[in-house]
Amino acid sequence: xxxxxxxxxxxxxxxxxxxxxxxxxxxxxxxxxxxxxxxxxxxxxxxxxxxxxxxxxxxxxxxxxxxxxxxxxxxxxxxxxxxxxxxxxxxxxxxxxxxxxxxxxxxxxxxxxxxxxxxxxxxxxxxxxxxxxxxxxxxxxxxxxxxxxxxxxxxxxxxxxxxxxxxxxxxxxxxxxxxxxxxxxxxx
Amino acid sequence: xxxxxxxxxxxxxxxxxxxxxxxxxxxxxxxxxxxxxxxxxxxxxxxxxxxxxxxxxxxxxxxxxxxxxxxxxxxxxxxxxxxxxxxxxxxxxxxxxxxxxxxxxxxxxxxxxxxxxxxxxxxxxxxxxxxxxxxxxxxxxxxxxxxxxxxxxxxxxxxxxxxxxxxxxxxxxxxxxxxxxxxxxxxxxxxxxxxxxxxxxxxxxxxxxxxxxxxxxxxxxxxxxxxxxx
Numbered sequence: 182x183x184x185x186x187x188x189x190x191x192x193x194x195x196x197x198x199x200x201x202x203x204x205x206x207x208x209x210x211x212x213x214x215x216x217x218x219x220x221x222x223x224x225x226x227x228x229x230x231x232x233x234x235x236x237x238x239x240x241x242x243x244x245x246x247x248x249x250x251x252x253x254x255x256x257x258x259x260x261x262x263x264x265x266x267x268x269x270x271x272x273x274x275x276x277x278x279x280x281x282x283x284x285x286x287x288x289x290x291x292x293x294x295x296x297x298x299x300x301x302x303x304x305x306x307x308x309x310x311x312x313x314x315x316x317x318x319x320x321x322x323x324x325x326x327x328x329x330x331x332x333x334x335x336x337x338x339x340x341x342x343x344x345x346x347x348x349x350x351x352x353x354x355x356x357x358x359x360x361x362x363x364x365x366x367x368x369x
Numbered sequence: 370x371x372x373x374x375x376x377x378x379x380x381x382x383x384x385x386x387x388x389x390x391x392x393x394x395x396x397x398x399x400x401x402x403x404x405x406x407x408x409x410x411x412x413x414x415x416x417x418x419x420x421x422x423x424x425x426x427x428x429x430x431x432x433x434x435x436x437x438x439x440x441x442x443x444x445x446x447x448x449x450x451x452x453x454x455x456x457x458x459x460x461x462x463x464x465x466x467x468x469x470x471x472x473x474x475x476x477x478x479x480x481x482x483x484x485x486x487x488x489x490x491x492x493x494x495x496x497x498x499x500x501x502x503x504x505x506x507x508x509x510x511x512x513x514x515x516x517x518x519x520x521x522x523x524x525x526x527x528x529x530x531x532x533x534x535x536x537x538x539x540x541x542x543x544x545x546x547x548x549x550x551x552x553x554x555x556x557x558x559x560x561x562x563x564x565x566x567x568x569x570x571x572x573x574x575x576x577x578x579x580x581x582x583x584x585x586x587x588x589x590x591x592x593x594x595x596x597x598x599x
Contacts (some may be wrong), residue, residue, distance in 0.1 A: 310416055333418070362383075365417065
């Protein structure tokens with residue numbers, strides 16, 4: 182009976198050790214993915230939010246979410262696309278809520294408290310085209326927006342963008358074509 | 370018309386990021402309007418591409434990866450510590466539920482043993498002083514306590530602050546006091562008041578016509594006097 186108990190305890194210890202080893206292996210693997218794909222998540226968030234602090238926060242949140250569900254990801258090679266989509270979605274949510282807040286504050290603020298409109302000189306000094314481009318991008322449908330952002334990130338081919346989004350390369354090309362055409366029309 | 374068609378093609382080729390066909394290239398070289406259009410549009414698309422690249426290629430700040438690792442460390446610690454937190458929450462919930470249920474049992478009206486006596490006393494106080502209820506007989510109160518059902522709950526006194534004010538005629542008040550004073554003495558009345566109503570069965574009911582052979586009309590005061598004598 183005592184032997185049986187000892188054998189049983191040994192089994193439990195072995196199982197715990199195996200579980201611990203599996204967990205640390207998974208953590209190491211995830212750490213490697215973070216180093217590889219973390220900056221991409223940041224860039225996607227930055228492309229939507231255009232604010233480094235917010236983008237950093239969103240990208241970290243996206244990585245945490247990915248970590249929590251890392252076990253469910255069967256094909257680890259799809260991690261990058263998965264993370265990009267989480268990051269984009271979170272960034273969009275934050276961007277929308279920021280815009281709503283901004284609108285509310287503008288509506289409620291008294292006229293004298295509102296910031297003064299930019300002067301002609303300020304407009305001339307600021308990069309007007311970039312501002313218009315950002316506004317035009319904000320007005321684009323989500324599927325065009327993410328394709329434009331991912332295609333503009335250096336180091337990724339259209340095939341890789343298609344892989345990240347889980348759509349055929351032809352779809353990425355046609356979306357990119359339509360998005361660029363729409364942007365040009367808006368900025369002309 | 371020909372230029373319009375070519376300008377449309379120029380736009381599409383630039384948007385697709387493709388190369389001009391031989392015919393389009395030849396036309397642009399020959400037609401100054403289309404060449405100018407091409408230069409304008411090519412410049413616009415170059416600006417768009419440059420703007421998008423500037424937007425999408427920000428370097429992650431140096432604090433980014435250490436920040437991620439810090440948040441992972443927090444997450445791992447909180448995951449490992451989930452069992453004690455969970456058990457603490459459950460223990461707290463059990464204590465709160467037990468406390469609430471005990472408080473409810475204590476505050477329930479039927480848990481007060483003297484409800485019927487209270488009714489009698491309050492009714493007596495409401496009515497004539499002479500009609501104050503007699504002290505309850507022990508045997509009858511015992512049976513009343515035993516059958517403490519739904520009706521006794523209805524008779525329990527309600528705090529005057531919560532109850533709406535009802536105007537009752539003096540004679541009604543006296544009659545009620547008299548009735549309540551009789552409750553401890555008459556076991557049938559007490560039982561009828563305190564026993565729960567019998568459950569209604571779904572069986573068939575026979576209805577027959579009521580047959581009254583003779584009707585005797587008496588003045589109300591006489592009837593009350595007779596009842597009081599009994």
